[in-house]
Amino acid sequence: MKQTVIIGGGVVGxxxxxxxxxxxxxxxxxxxxxxxxxxxxxxxxxxxxxxxxPLAAPGMISKGISWMFSAKSPFYIHPRLDxxxxxxxxxxxxxxxxxxxxxxxxxxNRITLLSKSLFVDLEKEHPDAPxxxxxxxLVMIYQTExxxxxxxxxxxxxxxxGLEADILDTKEVQALEPNIEVKSRGGVYFPGDTHxxxxxxxxxxxxxxxxxxxxxFSNTQVLDFEKEHRKLRAVVTEQGKIEGDKxxxxxxxxxxxxxxxxxxxxxxxxxxxxxxxxxxxxxIQLPTILTERxxxxxxxxxxxxxxxxxxxxxxxQRVNMKRxxxxxxxxxxxxxxxxxxxxxxxxxxxxxxxxxxxxxPYIGHAPGYENVxxxxxxxxxxxTMGPATGKLLTALHQNQxxxxxxxxxxxxxx
Ligand SMILES: Cc1cc2nc3c(=O)[nH]c(=O)nc-3n(C[C@H](O)[C@H](O)[C@H](O)COP(=O)(O)OP(=O)(O)OC[C@H]3O[C@@H](n4cnc5c(N)ncnc54)[C@H](O)[C@@H]3O)c2cc1C
Numbered sequence: 001m002k003q004t005v006i007i008g009g010g011v012v013g014x015x016x017x018x019x020x021x022x023x024x025x026x027x028x029x030x031x032x033x034x035x036x037x038x039x040x041x042x043x044x045x046x047x048x049x050x051x052x053x054p055l056a057a058p059g060m061i062s063k064g065i066s067w068m069f070s071a072k073s074p075f076y077i078h079p080r081l082d083x084x085x086x087x088x089x090x091x092x093x094x095x096x097x098x099x100x101x102x103x104x105x106x107x108x109n110r111i112t113l114l115s116k117s118l119f120v121d122l123e124k125e126h127p128d129a130p131x132x133x134x135x136x137x138l139v140m141i142y143q144t145e146x147x148x149x150x151x152x153x154x155x156x157x158x159x160x161x162g163l164e165a166d167i168l169d170t171k172e173v174q175a176l177e178p179n180i181e182v183k184s185r186g187g188v189y190f191p192g193d194t195h196x197x198x199x200x201x202x203x204x205x206x207x208x209x210x211x212x213x214x215x216x217f218s219n220t221q222v223l224d225f226e227k228e229h230r231k232l233r234a235v236v237t238e239q240g241k242i243e244g245d246k247x248x249x250x251x252x253x254x255x256x257x258x259x260x261x262x263x264x265x266x267x268x269x270x271x272x273x274x275x276x277x278x279x280x281x282x283x284i285q286l287p288t289i290l291t292e293r294x295x296x297x298x299x300x301x302x303x304x305x306x307x308x309x310x311x312x313x314x315x316x317q318r319v320n321m322k323r324x325x326x327x328x329x330x331x332x333x334x335x336x337x338x339x340x341x342x343x344x345x346x347x348x349x350x351x352x353x354x355x356x357x358x359x360x361p362y363i364g365h366a367p368g369y370e371n372v373x374x375x376x377x378x379x380x381x382x383x384t385m386g387p388a389t390g391k392l393l394t395a396l397h398q399n400q401x402x403x404x405x406x407x408x409x410x411x412x413x414x
Contacts, residue, residue: 001026005235005244007222008251011040011383012375014205015390016248017214023398027214028242032221039252042275042349044296044307045198046138046287047119047384049112050158050190054104054359055379072326074294077312088269091357091414104360107408109161111388114403118387129204134195141173141187142291148185155188164191180282181337195287197300198383224261230370246371246397253315253352255376264367267414268377270315270352274324275307276343293330306331319348355379363392363409374411
């Protein structure tokens, strides 16, 4: 029987399995972890078509340099002599040009809107799945004139792409949060964004796939591959060989390691971030970004998750408590009345965002292979773009018509 092997059971791998199963394809999902905690489980759960500017945007270099000197800043690159890192930084630098960014914006716009419509379908098809908690939109709040200017420009751009974006003053931001004082100069409200519990989504996808015949191999690390000319035949794991007809690499921040074993280069770095959950008191209502500090605030009724920092760290997963302090300190900077207690190290979730240098995902055929596809590099938008990525990879797998063009996401674009 024909079998597709998916390496990596994060949100991208699982959404790909979801759409392949819809086509009746037999799938095996292999993951080196126990599939309880990964980058897809403790993120902020925001579905944000509003985020149409790629990470590598003009201004990021100057901001990045100033942030490099603060242990608590939202963005940091571990300076070290590493060829992959140097190459990635160079490509990141090139991608901040106005032309590159203008090329990325319509692509992010299309893929995030496609995903949003697929989330709507998912909700209709599985009305009992405990996935969606809020459709309240999202507000980006700011305290400085400089960031206000940037966010207003972003709002203008978002409107040009047909997104709703309302510019709010201090009082209007406060009106959105009746229970707690908010310190802001104002904000931009995006009513079209939504917000979910990422672990609930992840657990739903796993159980739905299991019920629908997908095979899971957790605690199984892919170490190598068996190839024959331009085709992969099997993956070699600690537990033995797993054969397949087609293969999908969706191993998050580790996808470049697998690419290297297959003989192609995939510029990719892990962008480490942290989050922690606190009792929500006094209760914050709205999913919010504290823009100067780049901290995401995701309220879940009695609890609220605070997440942030992007530390370009390869695949190092150690927790840097100074960066967690940076997230923690931002809470009372914007919500002076919030009862915040500093989390213990054991309460901190960490995740490696798979970051491509230009902020666009890799979705397409692996160079040099007839039967290998790649889905990775989703950086800060893996949940947002997960469904669209799964649908597009399924269409490529089946040689079907695509919902959007994917040339801009080509795996060999660098
Ligand atoms: C603090 C924070 C907040 C975020 N907030 C949001 C948000 O609000 N909205 C949003 O859209 N995105 C958000 N993100 C980004 C999002 O979490 C990621 O983009 C997404 O989870 C990446 O999914 P993935 O499936 O590509 O990778 P992962 O979830 O990392 O999954 C990859 C899997 O591959 C497995 N694997 C790796 N190598 C091998 C191997 N050799 N053999 C077998 N298995 C292997 C790993 O064990 C892992 O389970 C956030 C991220 C962080 C860190």
